[in-house]
Amino acid sequence: MKILCVAEKNSIGKGVANILGGGRVRTKDSTYKYVKNYEFTFNFPHLGNCDVVMTSVAGHLTGNDFPSNFGWNNVVPGRLFEAPIEEVHSPDQKKVAKNIETLARDADKLMIWTDCDREGEYIGYEILQVARRTNPRLTLENTWRAQFSHLEYSHITHAAKNPIKLDENAVDAVKTRMELDLRTGAAFTRFLCGIFGKYRDKKIISTVSYGSCQFPTLGFVVDRYKRVLNFKPEEFWSIELQVKKDDAPKPVKFTWKRGRLYDRMSAVVIYEYCMRQTTATIRSIESNQTYKYKPLPLTTVQLQKSCSLYFKLSAKQSLEAAEKLYQKGFVSYPRTETDSFPNNLNLTELLSKHKDHRTWGNYVTSLLDENKFSDPRKGKHDDKAHPPIHPVASIELDRLTLNEKKVYEFIVRHFLACCSADACGDSTTVILDWSKEQFTASGLMVRERNYLDIYPYHKWETSQALPRFTRGEVVPLHMAEVKDGKTSPPQYLTETELIALMDANGIGTDATIAEHIEKIIAREYINKDVKRNKTFLVPTLLGISLVEGFESIELQNSLTKPFLRKLLESELDEICQQKKTREQVLHEMVVLYKASFSKVCQFHQVILNTYQSYRRDNGQDVLN
């Protein structure tokens, strides 16, 4: 029997082949440079020893597009909602497909080893379609699908021996997503390019695109920008109080439990009432043990947020660096949503690889030899395909490029922090009565730094030392006054915040969030603005106009907010759960998008006018 196995990418194919082949694997080149074919034998239940070829694709095998007679100048954009869609291979995909066609010809069985997620299921389906071209005996019914989430010996052999079938519902869901994204993206993009025709002819703006992820991403940036613009500072008043004990070197600041009052008179009246008393009384002292928790195991989104915050790397740069480190075999697969380590991953073995490292070897040695190892926390997310990002090999930092160095060091330190104990300390909160008002002061003493020693990105410092107070103690006032202040405006959005917003609202995936941000920069909808060593995202005239224009048209379902994309995601889930069919969802969503599209067509002048008036306000030429 001949079994053809196909993984989503070469690294997985190689890993699985090495496990199943038990070290006896022949490697051969394929028709595509990033794909290798691995030959070995494996004993499948009921089939006995089989000749296996393990190969892979490199992501999707096919793309979608409209036939050439539905090109830019052939049809009005609205027709794209019903236009036929063709499946096409890019030149690289053709090379990958050729390899599969060749290998499938004499295969008795096809076994799919793509990632166990929705897209992976669809890629499996694409592989089957290609394999059937040379071997029609291969069908959905007799194709095996391996279920696995990481490259570990017993897990992979179990997956090889217990295949299931491809999930046709997941295939349908992905098909639906692809079709909707293409139709809506192309229709709105072509239409918008038309609206801005005059400005595009003069090369003042280039492509004006719409995408179900691009627009909500832009919406987040513009939203914050407008909040900053429209911010009106508010005055507030509060009472600050200081107490100094004779034996203490410094007075202790107490803050008013009421916080801020936005009415000056009220604050003054309360203050004057209190002032009739020149002493205060300690109401209570509470001491608690407190902890600063070590971070959760590292996901892609967290990596990108952290690298943006700590190293000013863009989401794309940090993912690229992580990708390189992965290809070189230093870290695990960098695209993951999983934030808990699988139980069978040998963490101490991974740690011990770093015992001699120049930068953190001593820390690792004490972690292992002095019994300081602590099990990582377990988050609630699991993408069922990949473990959290962690180092798989040790390398000295000076052997890496600048960004790789930063990202690798972060990944290792994060991993070491995960395997260390939480930091702990004592926090004291003192409550004081002054007349009828309450005030509080608190202090922190860090007792054991633990993971903080290897994770400099978290700060937790011992604060002001509180003098020893006793309950009921009467203390003299050192100072008491009404202070005034103004509320401060929010800041423009940072990339860290944007990533968090996209993640929370289901805009893009861990692998694409960075690309969407790059895309709206490339489209000149937003710019990066560096101020005081921080990078902020600020919309351009075009970006603001688009969001404002679309918003003033008052669509039933806003295209600049995440709602529609979220709705699509939940409808796709319903396809997966067989609560709805692909046709139902497609129809429902096309109806929604078409309603928006025809309203945008009807009021397209509003979008252009918004842009023109912004140009006028900024002293720029307006084309007629």
Added chain:
DNA sequence: GCAAGGTC
């Protein structure tokens, strides 16, 4: 020339 999703 258009999207978003995989991957190198």
